Amino acid sequence: MTVMSDTAETGAGRTIISVDAMGGDRGPATVVAGISRSAKKNPNIGFILHGPKPQLEKLVARKKNLAGRVEIRDAEGVVTMDDKPSQVIRTGKSTSMWSAIESVRNGDADVCVSCGNTGALMMLSVVRLRKLPGVNRPAIAVLWPSRSAQGFNIMLDVGADIRADEHDLMQYALMGASYARNGMGLKRPRIGLLNVGTEEHKGRAELKAAHELITENAEAAKFEFVGFVEGGDIPKDVADVIVTDGFTGNIALKTGEGTASLIGSLLKEAFKFSPLSRLAAILAYTSLRRLNKRIDPRRVNGGVFLGLNGTVVKSHGSSDATGVAAAVKLAFKLSQSGFSEKLAARVASAVQVQQDTSTHGEKNG
Amino acid sequence: MTVMSDTAETGAGRTIISVDAMGGDRGPATVVAGISRSAKKNPNIGFILHGPKPQLEKLVARKKNLAGRVEIRDAEGVVTMDDKPSQVIRTGKSTSMWSAIESVRNGDADVCVSCGNTGALMMLSVVRLRKLPGVNRPAIAVLWPSRSAQGFNIMLDVGADIRADEHDLMQYALMGASYARNGMGLKRPRIGLLNVGTEEHKGRAELKAAHELITENAEAAKFEFVGFVEGGDIPKDVADVIVTDGFTGNIALKTGEGTASLIGSLLKEAFKFSPLSRLAAILAYTSLRRLNKRIDPRRVNGGVFLGLNGTVVKSHGSSDATGVAAAVKLAFKLSQSGFSEKLAARVASAVQVQQDTSTHGEKNG
Numbered sequence: 001m002t003v004m005s006d007t008a009e010t011g012a013g014r015t016i017i018s019v020d021a022m023g024g025d026r027g028p029a030t031v032v033a034g035i036s037r038s039a040k041k042n043p044n045i046g047f048i049l050h051g052p053k054p055q056l057e058k059l060v061a062r063k064k065n066l067a068g069r070v071e072i073r074d075a076e077g078v079v080t081m082d083d084k085p086s087q088v089i090r091t092g093k094s095t096s097m098w099s100a101i102e103s104v105r106n107g108d109a110d111v112c113v114s115c116g117n118t119g120a121l122m123m124l125s126v127v128r129l130r131k132l133p134g135v136n137r138p139a140i141a142v143l144w145p146s147r148s149a150q151g152f153n154i155m156l157d158v159g160a161d162i163r164a165d166e167h168d169l170m171q172y173a174l175m176g177a178s179y180a181r182n183g184m185g186l187k188r189p190r191i192g193l194l195n196v197g198t199e200e201h202k203g204r205a206e207l208k209a210a211h212e213l214i215t216e217n218a219e220a221a222k223f224e225f226v227g228f229v230e231g232g233d234i235p236k237d238v239a240d241v242i243v244t245d246g247f248t249g250n251i252a253l254k255t256g257e258g259t260a261s262l263i264g265s266l267l268k269e270a271f272k273f274s275p276l277s278r279l280a281a282i283l284a285y286t287s288l289r290r291l292n293k294r295i296d297p298r299r300v301n302g303g304v305f306l307g308l309n310g311t312v313v314k315s316h317g318s319s320d321a322t323g324v325a326a327a328v329k330l331a332f333k334l335s336q337s338g339f340s341e342k343l344a345a346r347v348a349s350a351v352q353v354q355q356d357t358s359t360h361g362e363k364n365g
Numbered sequence: 366m367t368v369m370s371d372t373a374e375t376g377a378g379r380t381i382i383s384v385d386a387m388g389g390d391r392g393p394a395t396v397v398a399g400i401s402r403s404a405k406k407n408p409n410i411g412f413i414l415h416g417p418k419p420q421l422e423k424l425v426a427r428k429k430n431l432a433g434r435v436e437i438r439d440a441e442g443v444v445t446m447d448d449k450p451s452q453v454i455r456t457g458k459s460t461s462m463w464s465a466i467e468s469v470r471n472g473d474a475d476v477c478v479s480c481g482n483t484g485a486l487m488m489l490s491v492v493r494l495r496k497l498p499g500v501n502r503p504a505i506a507v508l509w510p511s512r513s514a515q516g517f518n519i520m521l522d523v524g525a526d527i528r529a530d531e532h533d534l535m536q537y538a539l540m541g542a543s544y545a546r547n548g549m550g551l552k553r554p555r556i557g558l559l560n561v562g563t564e565e566h567k568g569r570a571e572l573k574a575a576h577e578l579i580t581e582n583a584e585a586a587k588f589e590f591v592g593f594v595e596g597g598d599i600p601k602d603v604a605d606v607i608v609t610d611g612f613t614g615n616i617a618l619k620t621g622e623g624t625a626s627l628i629g630s631l632l633k634e635a636f637k638f639s640p641l642s643r644l645a646a647i648l649a650y651t652s653l654r655r656l657n658k659r660i661d662p663r664r665v666n667g668g669v670f671l672g673l674n675g676t677v678v679k680s681h682g683s684s685d686a687t688g689v690a691a692a693v694k695l696a697f698k699l700s701q702s703g704f705s706e707k708l709a710a711r712v713a714s715a716v717q718v719q720q721d722t723s724t725h726g727e728k729n730g
Contacts, residue, residue, distance in 0.1 A: 082564065119567075145627065146627070147627065159561055162561060162568065162569055194616060196524055196527060196611070196612055196615040196616065199447065202484075203527065203612075204527055204612065230615075230616075230619050231615070231616040231617065231618065231619025231620035231621075231622070231623055232619040232620070232622055232623035232626070233623065234620055234623055234624075235623050235624060235626075235627040236623065236627075244616075246561070247561055247568075247569065247613070248612070248613060248616050250561040250595075250596070251559060251561065251595075251596040251609075251613050251616065251617050252596065252616050252617065252620040253596065254595050254596025254597040255596035255597070255599055255617040255620050255621050255624075256596075256620050256621070256623075256624040257596075257597055258596055258597035258598065258599055258600050258601065258621075259599075259600060259620075259621045259624040259625055260624055260628060261597070261600075262510065262511070262512065262600040262601075263625060263628050263656075266656050267632075267656055270652040270653065270655050270656040271652050274651075274652075276651070280645050280646075280652060281645075281652075286639075286641075287635040287636050287639075287645060287646075288635065290635050291628075291631050291632055291635040
């Protein structure tokens with residue numbers, strides 16, 4: 001599962017991560033700082049870095065610990081946040097994003113990391129890596145700090161596609177369960193379907209249909225379906241995987257991040273209010289750091305594209321070095337566990353199960 | 366605008382609030398405790414309380430400060446959280462919820478408060494109070510703690526209806542602007558339309574159409590349209606009013622509340638971690654209370670139904686006495702400001718403007 005690169009630059013025996021150096025809001029210096037952190041912590045990672053060679057060579061040369069661990073692939077073009085995905089497909093062949101995905105496509109790496117334009121990255125990934133057999137709409141899955149035993153819940157889709165019908169939602173349940181099983185070691189993940197109420201008669205038509213479909217397939221697909229869950233259940237210990245369409249999931253994700261950020265800044269202000277509260281803040285420093293580490297979105301940075309031949313980790317556009325390092329860590333973990341292959345096998349067998357169930361259903365009328 | 370009741374029970378000169386005593390998760394004792402708090406703080410409120418008379422008489426008798434300020438209207442039936450709205454319309458005439466709305470319909474009060482089943486309350490309100498001329502879908506608006514100067518943003522719809530087309534979203538913009546203008550004193554409220562990105566080409570078809578429609582009408586309706594906003598912008602100082610459909614709004618609201626609640630409980634745990642952090646917690650007590658007061662959802666409790674002949678305040682099903690008191694305070698404020706009449710006038714004039722604009726548009730081709 002791990003690609004063994006035999007180039008002198010990256011070193012034999014290392015897990016190679018393909019990294020798009022461009023397209024993040026903070027530029028390539030931040031990306032290089034991020035991979036340098038990862039390299040320091042983990043001697044088993046090597047990198048293929050994509051972007052304008054002269055610029056990247058200078059940045060990499062400044063980080064001593066990256067010596068011999070980074071292969072730079074020259075790509076002059078940059079996909080900006082404003083570029084339309086369809087245009088990137090047509091004219092983006094020279095971009096660092098394209099090049100980074102190409103390294104997964106041709107087997108030089110099996111996971112790619114990018115902080116760039118999500119829509120373009122998704123469309124490029126779909127076009128170049130292609131969807132797994134049986135997958136109609138790929139999805140972006142994120143980790144959400146939660147009350148569950150593993151400390152995180154998975155939510156998908158958070159923005160790969162703004163639409164999802166009942167069959168797509170069923171696929172998301174399968175893919176999310178596979179991610180939870182392989183990435184978190186949960187044998188029988190609990191799946192919840194996001195809705196505006198937990199009663200079965202509530203919500204949009206496709207949600208009611210998806211509720212039926214997921215109920216029918218839960219046993220065969222080896223997950224537990226807990227039914228409809230609400231927005232407030234996302235960070236609770238109710239479901240390990242929250243399934244929703246990409247429009248709703250994106251709004252929920254950003255609303256959650258925005259709320260956490262507001263509370264964080266209000267908390268800082270509260271502690272600056274009086275001399276006594278400033279003293280309290282000093283004493284509370286480690287407690288607050290502990291809390292911050294638990295919910296810091298940079299540390300759970302990295303949405304994972306599910307449903308493709310190969311894994312793509314999308315890091316926040318505004319990622320700093322900590323954020324980039326978190327995304328690389330996730331990419332390394334997924335690459336090592338052979339996640340791409342396991343997910344492909346799971347989806348393939350589930351499609352088989354669905355076909356069997358459907359034939360069975362027809363027989364019964 | 367304020368109804369002067371001449372019954373001995375409620376007292377002349379008071380603003381009368383109609384309160385559904387039943388249907389909340391914590392039962393009528395909590396509702397009575399809530400109105401007792403309100404009565405203590407504000408000598409100008411009187412209540413019409415709806416529910417089973419013998420039970421309510423006992424509860425009210427225990428609160429000395431409610432003497433002479435509550436008129437009880439007997440209603441034996443209770444709308445439960447599981448009741449389907451359509452069934453409540455058919456068979457719910459004997460319920461406390463029906464009775465509470467009836468007091469607004471017949472002019473005994475002009476604002477009603479209920480903690481009950483949202484769907485039923487909404488449908489009953491629409492059927493009994495009727496929609497304002499020009500309003501297709503009424504909406505539920507909530508206050509969201511924010512970075513804006515007024516400390517709160519308004520978001521609507523958060524669950525009156527799971528659908529909304531571009532015309533409904535335009536109506537929400539008008540109604541939200543009116544709420545911001547009359548309820549918050551903002552002369553020229555900033556309106557944002559919730560989407561998965563701020564670029565104009567992103568999102569669902571009805572959102573693109575709504576973007577055009579709201580842009581065209583902003584000048585005449587005297588608000589500023591800031592365009593698309595994302596989930597992370599809801600608590601920011603970007604827009605005073607966030608417009609969205611009821612499905613998305615409900616998910617966002619509950620996700621925000623769930624996130625705040627998770628952080629709150631993690632914060633408590635962080636402070637219990639070591640003797641030093643416990644000491645810090647004691648010193649930080651007032652700071653944390655200040656923060657809590659700022660973001661406590663109970664204190665901004667009360668979604669307001671907009672677009673009807675009369676105002677209905679929906680309090681959380683799980684409201685405690687503090688929550689009920691907050692909802693009553695909001696109801697009092699709206700009743701005193703003559704909000705219902707002002708909103709009606711605003712919507713009526715906006716409909717006129719839209720008709721004019723549309724005629725004008727046709728003339729120009």
